[in-house]
Amino acid sequence: MPIFEFSCKACGKFFEKLQLVGREEQIKCPDCSSENVEKKISAPFLPSSVGKPADSGSCSTPQKSDCQTGG
Numbered sequence: 001m002p003i004f005e006f007s008c009k010a011c012g013k014f015f016e017k018l019q020l021v022g023r024e025e026q027i028k029c030p031d032c033s034s035e036n037v038e039k040k041i042s043a044p045f046l047p048s049s050v051g052k053p054a055d056s057g058s059c060s061t062p063q064k065s066d067c068q069t070g071g
C-alpha cells in the first residue's frame with residue numbers, strides 16, 4: 001500500500017498517511033489539523049551503481065604505499 005510520510009510544518013510532527021492513487025486529498029496534520037504539511041520521501045530511488053562490492057581492486061588499505069590512485 002502506498003503509505004507516505006509527512007511532516008507538519010506547523011508543529012513539526014511526523015506522521016504516516018495512506019494516499020490512494022488518483023485521489024488528491026488534502027493531508028492534514030493529525031495533531032494540530034494544519035494543512036501545511038510536507039510529503040517526505042522514505043524510500044529514495046538509488047541508482048544501480050550503489051551497492052557493489054568494495055573489494056574491486058581499489059585502494060582501501062592506507063598501509064600500502066605502492067597504491068596509486070588512477071590508472
Ligand SMILES: [Zn+2]
Pocket residue numbers: 008009010011012013029030031032033034
Ligand atoms: Zn501539526
